[in-house]
Amino acid sequence: MTRPTRVRFAPSPTGALHIGGARTAIYNWAFARATGGTFVLRIDDTDPERSTAENTAQILRSLRWLGLDWDEGPEIGGPFGPYSQTERSDRYAAALERMKVNGSAYPCFCSAADLETKRTAARAGDGAAGYDRTCRRLDPDTVAARLQAGEPHVWRLAVPADRGDIVVDDAVRGETVFPASAMDDFVLARTDGTPTYNFATVVDDADMEITHVVRGDDHLSNTPRQILVFEALGHFVPRFAHLSMIWGADGKKLSKRHGATSVEAFRDEGFLPEALLNYLALLGWSLDGETTIVSRDVLASAFSLDRISKNPAIFDVEKLEWMNGVYIREMPPAEFAERMLPWLVEAGLTTADDFYRRPEWYMTLVPLISERLKRMTEIAPALRFLFADAIELDPAAVEKALSSDEARSALAAAGDALRELRSWDAETIQTALRDLAESLGVKPKVLFQAVRVATTGSTVSPPLFESLVLLGRDATLARIAAAL
């Protein structure tokens, strides 16, 4: 009974990959990796109205961006393909055929209107819902005749009359019992012959020899129905693990109102894939209750289903930001420089050519900025003063640091002092300015802030002396003059 682990992530391409789906993907991937199993990616595109190729492409892109690779699936194939449901209709037909033969599926000719009235009547009554099995009681001759006549019909699952309560041994929730009486003969195939979700997904999971189904909580109630189908198909029932949902900060379902929800939106908002991966992994799973920084490699070796928590989790952007900052700070400088470049280019501050023409200059800038970031989007605003020809001085900053006579005359003196320096390095600049402040009798901070506002436009900037070095003497002197 010990089969090699095979898990799958089966997104529906009706939209971008959102963080809930991403977390499900991460757990599946990590579980496969940690158990030496196989991670299958399957596209559940049975909804032709809402499924698009672009959505599929974006989902694949998002998964790869997060660093998740699949062993079987779109673009790489595999022994159990095809890996999108629209290409598997013959499988569903074959499975249904088997069920017709073994008596676990039967045709139902009830109209939608009939069903509707039955449903409302049932709900008003004892609440014991579901289809009343009218067509299951039809005698075989009648069925054959109506089928022969081409009467429209769906195919329903014939829940075994002697089936006891259905127990789902969920890896996250433990044993949950669903009364057999609550199982109705649900529809497997629609009038037009297409399979319903609960049927298609089971046929696929069975065909693909999936051993563990790790998916969202919203499918827990569907699980007993699916188990019935596995049984009707004569296939082993996989182990299930149902993940709780991720909510917005207000405890409500995540939506656009909460800002970014898609993986790509988080990318665009300056989050690193390794940070998002780490954060999402810990949103519902823990390594030991203490560790917060969990790399992809650790995830891939230490992930286990039994440490998934049952509680729904609220998405906390502030913690993600903190984690993003941790990853930024821990990144090797050369790597940070490379990954910073696109953000500078996008902001129109520089070009890749310039970057590769003088990499040393960019490298010296790395430690000044990387230490104070939460998001990559903060890079361009913080460094704009180094690239722009002219800067605008923030009025509030001017008011604060340049409005007094003391500050203005000190700034003028600073300009003179800096012009005279023999060398243009941080140490020399700092010494000169400190000496100047002392001889003028002004507080160093006052002088520094005056210079900072004059040269960067703001009271907040990367370290001043290093910034001036990068700015260069000419620009520094020009800006001081302009500010006076």
Place this chain on the structure above:
RNA sequence: GGCGCGUUCGUCUAGCGGUUAGGACACCGCCCUCUCAAGGCGGAGAUCACGGGUUCGAAUCCCGUACGCGCUACCA
């Protein structure tokens, strides 16, 4: 309505019969400091949803209640 799931600091979580209920983010204070961060140290913050049991002993086991969520479709 029926069935199912969930409920530990504001947030993410540890805990799996005996703990001063631990960690992280956020927050507050101090230190460091050219601003902002980062970093270091410290602090506040949880009657473990509520009510009953079981037990010498319960956040941990059982039963209810409340609240939230999911399913109950020829959606996925």
